[in-house]
């Protein structure tokens with residue numbers, strides 16, 4: 518199976534190709550590009566004699582403080598305006614490659630081979646980079662889409678269960694936000710930690726086609742694309758409070774549970790068997806496959822989550838902004854005044870959500 522489609526962007530379109538086995542073929546036709554790669558791939562690239570700059574996939578690597586060394590390393594590898602960079606890795610390598618190629622010599626072209634499920638189903642399209650400064654995660658960034666993206670779903674099978682589940686959670690979120698039909702198609706593929714490769718390929722296609730709708734209609738996050746922050750304001754706060762021991766997708770699933778609890782506290786009743794109830798049950802099943810979840814949640818402090826929540830860059834000066842599920846099942850952006858009463862209900866929603874997984 519394989520698929521090919523194009524993403525329209527203000528900076529020019531780019532192609533996405535999904536094909537099992539495509540990575541092995543790319544290695545043979547490397548043709549002068551410089552790889553910026555996750556160090557996980559060091560043995561394979563070295564065996565193939567491919568020049569590469571290897572990165573450790575951690576939050577320190579994508580900090581502004583680490584960028585000057587990477588730029589100097591590229592310079593010493595001979596990168597110039599004609600050089601094509603090929604990024605190989607998950608969201609960390611993608612964020613770094615997007616940022617560095619957007620500023621190096623005022624911008625050089627790059628292509629991307631995502632290697633985590635999260636990057637395959639979500640972050641590979643959209644063109645954003647997010648870089649940490651000090652303890653502020655994703656506080657600076659640029660838009661600089663790659664010229665092409667090649668996805669080989671086979672690469673997902675060396676990831677651990679938590680990584681695979683984390684990516685599926687992002688796909689569930691995107692398909693849910695797109696609407697009832699897309700979410701039903703997603704659930705029809707029975708996604709789980711042991712998903713076979715043909716069905717994973719279908720999940721990737723479905724999720725990227727849904728995300729394509731959001732980013733083409735609203736590339737720069739002004740309206741529709743903001744809805745994709747569903748689960749993320751709470752989720753980032755949970756990730757931050759855990760000092761990033763909880764991975765991004767797992768934080769998003771817990772964040773979605775906080776959003777559901779928040780609405781229940783506000784008196785919303787979701788139909789049993791409706792879209793919101795199906796999402797809650799599906800995320801519960803995905804999280805049940807993560808062996809360390811209970812221990813990670815036990816170590817969290819609600820007050821630390823609340824501190825991180827209040828510091829999120831998506832809030833306004835006078836209001837907290839969160840994406841919640843309306844009674845109809847659709848997601849909606851809700852502004853809550855920055856007042857003690859709002860904080861009380863946010864605290865109650867967070868505690869209620871965490872208790873469900875203890």
Ligand SMILES: NC(=O)c1ccc[n+]([C@@H]2O[C@H](COP(=O)([O-])OP(=O)(O)OC[C@H]3O[C@@H](n4cnc5c(N)ncnc54)[C@H](O)[C@@H]3O)[C@@H](O)[C@H]2O)c1
Nearest residue numbers: 557574607608609610632633635636640645646672675676
């Ligand atoms: N720019 C965006 O649009 C965007 C969107 C979502 C998330 N992100 C960022 O992405 C980061 C998370 O990225 P991620 O979840 O893709 O993972 P990651 O890049 O953090 O990698 C996770 C782990 O998997 C390993 N790994 C990667 N590919 C592998 C493979 N094929 N086999 C075995 N191990 C492999 C890595 O070495 C690392 O240990 C976060 O920093 C998040 O903020 C960016």
Ligand SMILES: [Zn+2]
Nearest residue numbers: 687749765769
């Ligand atoms: Zn995300």
